[in-house]
Amino acid sequence: MKNPFKLYPIRTVFFFAVVSLIVLLLTLFVLVSYKVSVAEMQKNTSFYQQNLLGKINEQISMQKQSVEQVTIAMSRNEDLQDYLQSENDPYESLRAISEINTSFFNTMFSIPIIDTVDVYVEDPPVRYQEGPIRYFPFDHYESIEWMQPLKNADSAWLEQHVISSPQGDISVVSFARKVYKRNGTAAGIIVVNTKTDRFLRLMDGEVDSRHRLLVDAKHNIITYNGSGDALASLKVFDQLSEEDKINTNVNGSARQDETLVVWSKLVNSEWILIEVTPWEDIISGSVKLAQLLLLISGITIVVTVFLTYYLSRQFTRPIEDLLRSMNDFSLNEHEPKLPAGYRNEFGALFRGYFNLNTRIKGLYTNLEEEYQEKKKAELAALQANINPHFLYNTLDQLNWMAIEEGQEKISRVLELMGRMFRIGLSKGETFITLKEELTHLESYLQIQQIRLEGGLHYQIFIPEKYVHYYIPKLTLQPFIENAVIHGFRGQEKAVIAIKIHDAGNSLCIVIQDNGIGFSKETAVEKRTADGGYGIKNVEDRLLAYFGSSSSITIDSKPGAGTTVFIKIPKKSRK
Known part of the structure; x- marks a missing residue:
């Protein structure tokens, strides 16, 4: 990969490097803030809901125990036991029922959560099938769907259902207990009905999209509040249980799909209080925070872009001015046009270029002078070369004249001098072979031998x-x-x-x-x-x-x- 610092202009590299770095840092900041915020929101929501469910848990447990204790007292009522044990005449039966109703009325008034009481016996009085205390045939309970949990149990809480009353159909949560004769045979059932809204008041405080459910050990819904599908919320809790992701015997919380599930098990009971909150409600605050951070980051990036562009221009403009001055360099220009006022590294660079420019002009002037001197020297050398050629030709002519006159020594000297001149000229070459140098030297020595x-x-x-x-x-x-x-x-x-x-x-x-x-x-x-x-x-x-x-x-x-x-x-x- 090629180095961008070597390929692209400094301004471009600086601009995109700074902007990219800021964008990267802001992106990481927003993502980390969002992740941390979501984690904290989940933690705080779980903590808050766990505490709230704990308080609701205590209140429901108290009411639940009260109802269970009341059914125990009712099942042991002496008048009820006498009624179940003996076969009284109609008058005695009515009197016994009256005593039972009086006792049950007193109990109901002492516990406001109880709405009505249904008593299932083998021979119920016909006139008491309406009102707060009602009597039904004992064998009818097996055909009632919401009473099926009592088939294999002595007592059980029954899921939310609808019953008829003087006020119309009402939704209730019921607790049923079998009543045994003194000989241990089941002879009746007492069903204490509590209006659903009584439990809902205890479970109040929900958000529109949130569900609170009260389920039994088998995860049957006893009651719930909140809008939407309660079965869908229960399904989420069931998935967690089936996948062994949670331990329902202890309080806790977990995320499943797009929901946060918080549960609290009732004290001394198999009931579980569950709160299911959509994940979008949990992260709504974090999303708003992320949106705000994104807005701030966007504004920061815009400001950074303009600031980086401004700084990149400030940093690169002196270099561009220097490059422009270098491209416009001319020997005829007296001084380079450079910005003034820089006292930093750019100023040192400008001063260095100015000194270099001055030095180049000085060198050029010297070279021009040397060139003129060289031209003069070449002309002088050409003139000087004319003289040796003239002398060489003249010596040759003198040599022939000496031979004609019989002057052998003079002829020999002239011949040797001509050889020296010929080697001295050497066609203008500066270097000659050692052999040619020795020939020139030997010619000189022979001349001196003749002379001496x-x-x-x-x-x-x-x-x-x-x-x-x-x-x-x-x-x-x-x-x-x-x-x-x-x-x-x-x-x-x-x-x-x-x-x-x-x-x-x-x-x-x-x-x-x-x-x-x-x-x-x-x-x-x-x-x-x-x-x-x-x-x-x-x-x-x-x-x-x-x-x-x-x-x-x-x-x-x-x-x-x-x-x-x-x-x-x-x-x-x-």
């Missing part, structure tokens, strides 16, 4: 493998010329030896003579009187061509001759 009439002897020991290397032309001749002119004064026999040996990546040329030598304090002439190249000139040229890789060392003592060591890097090509 045998007083000069020379030896050249150059292996053939070195003659193809290139060296600057006229490197050796100034040292030989200096020895001939200054080194052999007063000597009858002068000897010069030239040797060469390998020095790794360099050649070491040794020039040795048996002249008078000189002390270290004696200055060596830099240029000969006849205008030839001096030793100083050679040193300067070697330093210019090779730098510190080349060197010239002169070892001389008065009366012991002079030895010159010239070190030149090997150069196989021009």
